[in-house]
Amino acid sequence: MTQAPERAIGIDIGGTGMKAGIVDLVTGNLVSERVRIPTPVGATPPDVLDTAKQLVELLGDDAGTLPVGVCFPTIVKNGVTLSAANVSDAWINLEADKLFSDALGREIHFVNDADAAGLAELEYGAAKDQQGLTIMTTLGTGIGSAFLFDGKLVPNSELGHLIWKGDSIEKWASASARERADISWSKWAARLQKVYAHIEFLFSPDLIIVGGGVSKNPEKFLPMIETRAPIVVAHHQNNAGIIGAASLVRSAH
Structure with missing residues (x-):
C-alpha cells in the first residue's frame, strides 16, 4: 500500500x-x-x-x-x-x-x-474517537444521513426516505420544507422532534450530529429538541x- x-x-x-x-x-x-x-x-x-x-x-x-x-x-x-x-x-x-x-x-x-459530511465529522470533527453508533443528519433540500459505527462509515443510509404520512419524511421535515410551509422555527423544531424520536426508537444511537446549511443557526431550533443521546452541531458546515x-x-x- x-x-x-x-x-x-x-x-x-x-x-x-x-x-x-x-x-x-x-x-x-x-x-x-x-x-x-x-x-x-x-x-x-x-x-x-x-x-x-x-x-x-x-x-x-x-x-x-x-x-x-x-x-x-x-x-x-x-x-x-x-x-x-x-x-x-x-x-x-x-x-x-x-x-x-x-x-x-x-x-x-x-x-x-x-x-x-459524516466522514468529515468522523475524521476531523464531532464524531472523532466516538464509540458506538453515531448518526449524522444533514438538513437542507432534503434530509441526508450518515451512519458511523466505531470509527467506520456504514454507507448509503437514506433516513430522509423514512415514510411519514405516506411520503418521504424529508418532504415534511427538511429545511426546505420549513421554507415551503412558511412555518416558525419552533413549529419546525416540533417536526424535527418527531423525526429524531423515530430515529432513536429504530436505532438507539450514542450520538446524533446535525449538519447541513441550518447548522449555522442551531440556536434557532436545536434547544427545542430533546433526545436520549447527546445531539450536537457538526463542526464542518458548508x-x-x-x-x-x-x-x-x-x-x-
Missing part, C-alpha cells in the same frame, strides 16, 4: 452548486480558497464533468496532479452511482469513478454527499462535503 498523500482535492456536487477545495488530510483544513460554479441545468454527466474540470482549473497550480474525492447526491457502490436526486437520471447505474478518472486524469474516489470527499483518499491509502 502506497503512502497516503498529505493533500487532496474535494469536489462537492449538489443540485444547485458544485464546490471544490484543496484539503490538508492531516488537519482536515482547507488550504485553498473554496471555488464554486452553479450546477449545470439538468446535471447531465458530460456537463457535470466539464464543470468539475473547471473547478480543478480554478484551484490553480496547487491542484497539480492531486487525487480527487467526489461526493454526489446518489447511492454509490463500488464507484457506481445507483440513483439520482436533483440530477439527471443518466447517472443511474453509471461507472462514475471511471468517468471522472478518465476526464480528470487522476485517482478518483466517489461517495454519497451525506456520507461525505465545507463538510469537500473535506469528507477528500478524506476518502486518506482512507484508501
